[in-house]
Amino acid sequence: MTAIIEAMPRRAKIIPFPVRPSSATSEEASLVEVHRCNQAEAVVVRGFLESEGIPTLCRSRIALSVHPFTIGGQGEIVILVPSSEAARAREVVALRRPPIRRAR
Numbered sequence: 001m002t003a004i005i006e007a008m009p010r011r012a013k014i015i016p017f018p019v020r021p022s023s024a025t026s027e028e029a030s031l032v033e034v035h036r037c038n039q040a041e042a043v044v045v046r047g048f049l050e051s052e053g054i055p056t057l058c059r060s061r062i063a064l065s066v067h068p069f070t071i072g073g074q075g076e077i078v079i080l081v082p083s084s085e086a087a088r089a090r091e092v093v094a095l096r097r098p099p100i101r102r103a104r
Contacts, residue, residue, distance in 0.1 A: 031057060031080040034089045042077040048096050054085045 035045055042058050049056045057080045081089040 032086040035079040
């Protein structure tokens, strides 16, 4: 039986599985966290930052397509920007945040 299999010509090209890089790319390594929030706020903050010309990347540990509802910090999203833009991004986020109202 093995002689028959060995005698058969190979029909398809073998494509190797891609290998994940061992270390973070230089682009990922230069990203800095500027804000943590829920999904709704992340969309707004990302819009503010991108309207100022600051590129953003949002990361979350939950797959929203699988778990669309989150409770508390479970669905927290981290907003990352290039380290060269971090100070300006924090300034933009601070300026756009409404003042805290105290109950009287």
